[in-house]
Amino acid sequence: MNLQQFRFIRETIRRNYNLTEASRILFTSQPGVSKAIIEFEDELGVKVFERHGKRIKGLTKPGQAVASIIERIMIEVDNLKKVSDEFARRDEGSLVIACTHTQARYFLPRFIPEFRRRFPKVHVSLAEGSPLQLAQMVLQEQADIALATESLSEVSGLATLPCYSWEHTLVVKPDHPLTELTSSQARNLSLEQIVQYPIITYDRAFSGRSSIDQAFADQGLKPDIVLEAIDADVIKTYVDVEMGIGIIAGVAFDPRRDAGFVGIPVGHLFGTHVTRIGLKSGVFLRDYVYDFLAMLTPELSRDAVEAAVNSNGVADADNDFAPPLRRVS
Known part of the structure; x- marks a missing residue:
């Protein structure tokens, strides 16, 4: 088994078991993805996917466990790349913020100009959507941070921290x-x-x-x-x-x-109401991401962020968050 097979399986799951869409995202052929998955299942000795004819319909019970392990492995692979980038280019890169229109229009303009002055080599992008769409962007690593009031704390795999009330x-x-x-x-x-x-x-x-x-x-x-x-x-x-x-x-x-x-x-x-920051659990964060979070919420320490990301939950992060929570109006 190899990382390429892991990528193929993860993307197939992300694309709702649509091999055509998965192969498009992976810049490869559909038969190539299908073959890699079958070879992986043969080597592992269990069926990862349920099938109806040649169509993949979902995950088998052992497939659910395999998918969880592959996701953890790929997170760590991505973290290795980020560690390399962090030490090679500490003050440059990208920051993608997934946010609702309210955050993009009214809240973030208070902070992004100053962040750009501090980190002129960091390219900042805003991706707008509904709270659940924002959560999926972060989980699929299409965004670094999600910012919303609703739903973030209820999404599995997402660590959240309070930002403002x-x-x-x-x-x-x-x-x-x-x-x-x-x-x-x-x-x-x-x-x-x-x-x-x-x-x-x-x-x-x-x-x-x-x-x-x-x-x-x-x-x-x-x-x-x-x-x-x-x-x-x-x-x-x-x-x-x-x-x-x-x-x-x-x-x-x-x-x-x-x-x-x-x-x-x-x-x-x-x-x-409390607007929350959402981060993917277990993810490696660049130094400038911590700096940006501290700009949004000065009381939020790096230790609190790391505790939330590494604990896969919100309880510890909220306990470490210094009250009172800042109110924005």
Whole structure:
């Protein structure tokens, strides 16, 4: 058995057992991939894949164990390459950040320019998607870091650390009736008051939407959500054309930039949320990745990051994270 066979098996699994797609990614032929897999199974003496005719349908029970071992081996092979790069080129390389639109648009611009000044030879890329897509990017090593609020801590093989906390903000036009509330009344704004108006907010996979739905459900209220979007700018656009009131992440509202709107904090209604950093468990991280993480969250030590990555979990990392967690608004 050899590393090439391991790569073929891993990519076949990643491509949902589609040999044509796996061979395309591996820059080889489909018969070559199929032959390598069969030779591996013959040498090992067990069937790794379940088949229906010539089509691969899934993993056998021993195949599940084999796949787990191969994944660990390939992680370490990749780590060897990264160690070599680290000592040969300590201040150059690439940093791919998988993030939601909110992180890319509102949070990361506070840090990426400074990172580029410190590491001008590091090429930075942003890859946007849903939280689960971001997690898969990191697990498949298409990205170094994932940054999102939902789902990351629930994904097997991903170590996560808290980055910052935030609350939702209600966005309305300056002439909306809710702007007539006094400061005290705004702080005590109720769900019953909000539910009187059409609502524009996030898609269910993004930015704490589940807590919005849960808050209304707990009070037996049925909000009229007329539009869902993954982008706070889109939400504000439709608030501007008076389709309804918007509920967005607080980090996406800036009174100076959003002078055409009024923002009312509603954390007391929808709770406090934590945006998390996701890293592949067991992966070797370049020094500049640790520096970037420290820029995002100064309280986050290198020891805490290493503990999370090497423990395949979040508990130790959270315990090592120095409270209080920084709030971004």
